[in-house]
Amino acid sequence: MPISETDPASYVTAARAPEDFDSFWASTLSFDEPLDARFEPVWARAITVHDVTFNGFGGQPVKAWLAVPTGTTTRLPCVVEFPGYGGGRGLPHQCLLYAAAGYAHLFMDVRGQGSGWRAGDTPDANAGDPQHPGFMTRGVLDPSTYYYRRVIADAVRAVQAARVHPLVDPTRVAVTGISQGGGLTLAVAGLVPDLVAAAPDVPFLCDFRRGCDVAPAGPYPELVRYLAIHRDRAERVFDTLAYFDGVHFAARATSPALFSIALMDESCPPSTGYAAYHAYAGPRELSVYPFNGHEGGEATHDAVRLRFLDDAFSR
Amino acid sequence: MPISETDPASYVTAARAPEDFDSFWASTLSFDEPLDARFEPVWARAITVHDVTFNGFGGQPVKAWLAVPTGTTTRLPCVVEFPGYGGGRGLPHQCLLYAAAGYAHLFMDVRGQGSGWRAGDTPDANAGDPQHPGFMTRGVLDPSTYYYRRVIADAVRAVQAARVHPLVDPTRVAVTGISQGGGLTLAVAGLVPDLVAAAPDVPFLCDFRRGCDVAPAGPYPELVRYLAIHRDRAERVFDTLAYFDGVHFAARATSPALFSIALMDESCPPSTGYAAYHAYAGPRELSVYPFNGHEGGEATHDAVRLRFLDDAFSR
């Protein structure tokens, strides 16, 4: 995507939050069921990984991994991570970075996904409205049935689950994720007030209308293809999506944040990342990768993010 | 796909029906709820199209159109048609061919689909197991939850719905469809004994294992991509799919059939169509289109199929 966006850093979003945005989420997050987080060690070598189950949206069970350095006896800061679109929590030995770095690491499964590039184990009970293949249009005709309502509620619950584990210091929890994981990071940062840090990378789910206009790849085009068939539903669809826009979550966040944006990103175009970054209400830093596509900063940014988390956890 | 299959006409399938295939379907088709078919005219010009609603699998409402020549006063033979993968019933003025030809025409919506190329209106309530984008892997870990169990039950119900309309002659019903519609045609032909004709075109849902091995395009690769992630589930998945294989339905069909196969078809490779054709237990004819891909015979074959139906309806 050479220079398809002429000046993404100065892009001004037209996204506006619905008036009842906050009450919608307050209602969504008033869970009736107990969290009931359970942890079972399943991979115990130099790193120990626990199989995690907790009650997410609607009391439905959601899976995760919790990894810690073996032999840990004191409470550790914890990184809660959300996967990219189509992926799941994978296998236990895929969750090593943050535990190897000396932290606890909870990696949440995303309901229904996990058959595209990393396996997942969490079902998504849903109403079954007609949808475009993929997850972007599942239940999209109403905010109350939209797929990401359930996923974001799960993500908030994942932070709660991390905090109840005896090896996790509940006062030092950070959230992170790449792409969809970055969008969920923003959502949680906007909904959970007492995080110590948020690190969204090449975030998805930001300024949906812009994403539909400019993204030639990735999941935004699922919305475009749906609207190319259901030509009379654009207003209704974007009304729904406004409740799930990372830009609006960013405007409600307070924890320090480290963003990353890749200037040749065709899936999450840089302007959409900048829209969220500019809106972010807490302290914020930004790493820009001018020559990368949606892969973003990868291992290079892992190192940057680890330093950012070290700082956040040691404050 | 030039000559990628060296001799599809002589391909011998390895597909075998499960022992309880027939009891599985007998059980599935013992509907608890009444059919409750309702017909409301919504497009009344020289052709009249009715909005149809009937109770499909699980008593869930399924939509369809019923088109007849305006002014019809006697019972007409009826063509029941099923859409291709990703499509729905569309708009009423898209269902004109068979009514223009002088017949009644019921065009069934496919639950959950109808956002890929022609709009649909029928939800698919489902259990929500993780799935690959699309419909091929929805509930695929068990025959009782597999997506196509619900769709095929709906298709049997659609024939029942057609038969109760006062302008339809219930003794003269034929089924047809292209691609997924062809696969559903075979399923209904194998499950409903008293049809006067079946006309599956470039049928999908036939010999799934072969389809996974040879199809470079279309929906078979959804299964491949799912199994590329869930590497340990191949046996379980193909055990499920065996209950839904057009080859096995074909072996149970008795009505006269007209097949079409396109030799350059990359989505429904010709060998898979031949597998069903060779297995077909009733009288059968075949139109081969050597220079076509998955579009198959299109309007040329519409004319062939009309003549075939004329014969079947006048017997």
Add this chain to the structure above:
Amino acid sequence: MPISETDPASYVTAARAPEDFDSFWASTLSFDEPLDARFEPVWARAITVHDVTFNGFGGQPVKAWLAVPTGTTTRLPCVVEFPGYGGGRGLPHQCLLYAAAGYAHLFMDVRGQGSGWRAGDTPDANAGDPQHPGFMTRGVLDPSTYYYRRVIADAVRAVQAARVHPLVDPTRVAVTGISQGGGLTLAVAGLVPDLVAAAPDVPFLCDFRRGCDVAPAGPYPELVRYLAIHRDRAERVFDTLAYFDGVHFAARATSPALFSIALMDESCPPSTGYAAYHAYAGPRELSVYPFNGHEGGEATHDAVRLRFLDDAFSR
């Protein structure tokens, strides 16, 4: 084509009509040969379709279908339609929409085409100058030999042919078509003064120079590839094309028009459609499809266009 044109609705064309534009067309349309329209019923069911032959440009025979509801006894309003690039009139049962809607429908074949996606039956006798594959550069070095001179003359004759049929009300004729059919619709609307309506969809043949600059797909690039070889002929080619530009025909039209434009159209970029729309001299309406490519509004717009035609025919 995500956002490749930054603001197509405000695009200002640089196209200018040649001074002798009107005399060129007056001369072209002073036919020497009689029209000699013949109609033979070939498909007679609930809709009756006639095989039509009339004398087009140079007195050469041009084919068409004429469809009417069977049993019609009074003169009907008539829709004259022109096919898209590469297509022909197809088979009789492909022309059902407008007859099913209660109108007469004449669908013209396009000379020489009809081997790309819908079969055609009309030859194009031509001078044989070297050309790029396709029809865009056939005879393009001179307006008198350019391919579309013959086609547009045929299209004007098609309206005349429709008007002479005893079931057609000659005072209520409308023209329509998609893509190339939309371009021909504009041409006929600019050349035939007494139409009751014109409905060009995603029109091709508008502002050729702009089309060459921005269209990554479709037939405009045939011109680009020709000029990439014949590097010294650009001026001459665009001088020829100026006699065939839908923008100039639009500026001469008077009948009420319904346009459609698709904002992600890579074959007929939206700016070229807006150029014609802004130039249109008669009353005009516009349907914009923001999430569609060159397929445009499809069945959704068929419904819009039918309502527009209903209004036009009932005025």
Add this chain to the structure above:
Amino acid sequence: MPISETDPASYVTAARAPEDFDSFWASTLSFDEPLDARFEPVWARAITVHDVTFNGFGGQPVKAWLAVPTGTTTRLPCVVEFPGYGGGRGLPHQCLLYAAAGYAHLFMDVRGQGSGWRAGDTPDANAGDPQHPGFMTRGVLDPSTYYYRRVIADAVRAVQAARVHPLVDPTRVAVTGISQGGGLTLAVAGLVPDLVAAAPDVPFLCDFRRGCDVAPAGPYPELVRYLAIHRDRAERVFDTLAYFDGVHFAARATSPALFSIALMDESCPPSTGYAAYHAYAGPRELSVYPFNGHEGGEATHDAVRLRFLDDAFSR
């Protein structure tokens, strides 16, 4: 196209010549008009290139270049060359190789082509039947109107034109060409008895049915796409093509031949080249390029071919 043909060298063609093949060509080559070859020097430096015009099929003027080393005073052996599909004679300074090698070189234009990759200047008057874009289906419903009847007649005339130039030794004429030029080389070798050599490279126009079955690129697919629309014309089309098949011309040739075949050729698949090579009735040699696609041997084979021509001319 890695190994798409499993063993092309042993491919056995099913192509059979029509009974009246020879009389068809005898009739076609009984020209009524005089040859009337004219030569005008247009580029005179160390090589001199003449603009050539002669009467081809139907007496229509055909262009060519004739290049000789400047200062030549004695009759030279002459190489007559035909261009590849879509190309023309180009500009005079593009015809240097054989003159630089010390021979006369006549490079024929191909009527109607010359807008795809090298410019051409020769019109093709034709009957104008509907055709697929390109030249493969122009007039293909009858041998007498098929495009290549005119082109092959032109090619025979081009040899006659070369022979009448005062600097050409008419007893030492060879023919050559790449791709379409190779197909025309075979045609001329089969129709003109007294050539001293023929050098067809990666020849096109050989075993059309096989080409349609296996070629994923190049012009054979034009036939496939035409037959994909005109589904009922396959027999008629292949009956026509049988009069133009390089395999049948090869079986009538007597001059020594050097073939080249590229094993990864997707446009002129190796089996089609082998079909012609095996059929060739004169002495024959073959250069196989196992790692090349349709570009074949290029400059490497130019050197091989020059040595072959040196031998042929010095016999």
Add this chain to the structure above:
Amino acid sequence: MPISETDPASYVTAARAPEDFDSFWASTLSFDEPLDARFEPVWARAITVHDVTFNGFGGQPVKAWLAVPTGTTTRLPCVVEFPGYGGGRGLPHQCLLYAAAGYAHLFMDVRGQGSGWRAGDTPDANAGDPQHPGFMTRGVLDPSTYYYRRVIADAVRAVQAARVHPLVDPTRVAVTGISQGGGLTLAVAGLVPDLVAAAPDVPFLCDFRRGCDVAPAGPYPELVRYLAIHRDRAERVFDTLAYFDGVHFAARATSPALFSIALMDESCPPSTGYAAYHAYAGPRELSVYPFNGHEGGEATHDAVRLRFLDDAFSR
């Protein structure tokens, strides 16, 4: 690559080792310079990663990482791993799996590479013969100058480097790698006699001629493109490659091996993997992934390989 190889498991290679294969490698591995392995901790958290430098081929410095669980005090079994084509050792925190599993892990950099997908730090001094972009043809005209001679010598040295570290048990060293890493694994397994295990995954560098014939993707086509230009060098190139063929190294290996092969692998086609597997002279196991491309078994196979290594290390 659906079923492009009809029966890869029964493919019989034609590859033959040169007579002086063993003396060539004996000579290559008689290093003049001391190994001089240096280890410097650079990432010390729950896992400690050392920056490693040792003298590889020609005494040139080669980089690696050595990772161990922090706090290790006894000698550990060690996994020596080689990267895939185009990759390097990356950053220290990318080498976590085997240390997290409780082993030492040496990950070798590949000279000159490490700019394609994971960064590398090791230069490749070379003679500079013309080459195709990439590494496959660097110095390919002679075994003594071929790029992989240097890389394989480095890989043998990497095992030696691992063995001298005080936390590594030199009697329990295994080798592994994916793709190019799998090819190097086979080379080391054939050249180093006392390894406890070898685990080549989807191995590259096996049966080069077959790879050139059937691989549509990956680095084998670099050879094809080189030979497409240097048409007269095929024999010389394949004579060189015979000294580096994993099939011949496999025939000399004795340690227990776990192979993996993916049946839809377009870069390292399954037949080439089977060629090496069938030739392998030691005890061998095989995991086949029927629905995967070149990604192979990924995390699923990581678990299989870990169990295989656990067994090997505990014998």
Add this chain to the structure above:
Amino acid sequence: MPISETDPASYVTAARAPEDFDSFWASTLSFDEPLDARFEPVWARAITVHDVTFNGFGGQPVKAWLAVPTGTTTRLPCVVEFPGYGGGRGLPHQCLLYAAAGYAHLFMDVRGQGSGWRAGDTPDANAGDPQHPGFMTRGVLDPSTYYYRRVIADAVRAVQAARVHPLVDPTRVAVTGISQGGGLTLAVAGLVPDLVAAAPDVPFLCDFRRGCDVAPAGPYPELVRYLAIHRDRAERVFDTLAYFDGVHFAARATSPALFSIALMDESCPPSTGYAAYHAYAGPRELSVYPFNGHEGGEATHDAVRLRFLDDAFSR
């Protein structure tokens, strides 16, 4: 690339030459070794081509061809030409145009290249730092080791080699080349003061940063991909490239120049060509090809360039 650059002709480059640009090149061009140009005739027909060897950068032997009309006895003006990226001098009979036009023609090989599309014979001894496949990043971390330092020095030496041949008039030497050859033409024009003309076509190696930003094809993306992995080296890489930028060479040139630019060029985007054209310090002309991609003016421009050279040589 339809209109991807909105107004390339008015693009203003941000490229700035390093302060020591001139001293860097003065030092590079102070050759220690004698030129030692040797000429051996290898193809002697109407054109005679000599195999040329001279000492290039570091005294390393560089190959070329020198072609002249056979029988030449007086000193001729000479065209020195440099090949495009990936190509070499090829075979002797590929160098005919300028000799056929009556001039001497030296065609230089490019070290290390010549395996991509035209064969080369000149090695490139180099230090071997890790690099991206291709030549753009070879030694790119320092101007003294960068690949193009050696190539540009070779190109200056090629002019010297041409001048010492007894059939070349050393006072009438012009330089030319397409793409990379155009970039080298600019470099030589900026470094050699007494040329009579320079003709860079669609020049590469101009304004590297812009090329990285906008070129979707060709070799600029090699730099992008390298920097996508080595994310921390962008400043260092562009610091190196500043010593090799055609824009800076253009600003130092004095000979009359003919540029060509193609407006749809995706490999050498028009803005980069305009950057060099606007910077050019000598008299300059420009041919713009609005409908061509990177192929540019081809034979059409050959004729333009020949006229330009005729003028230059006859002044």
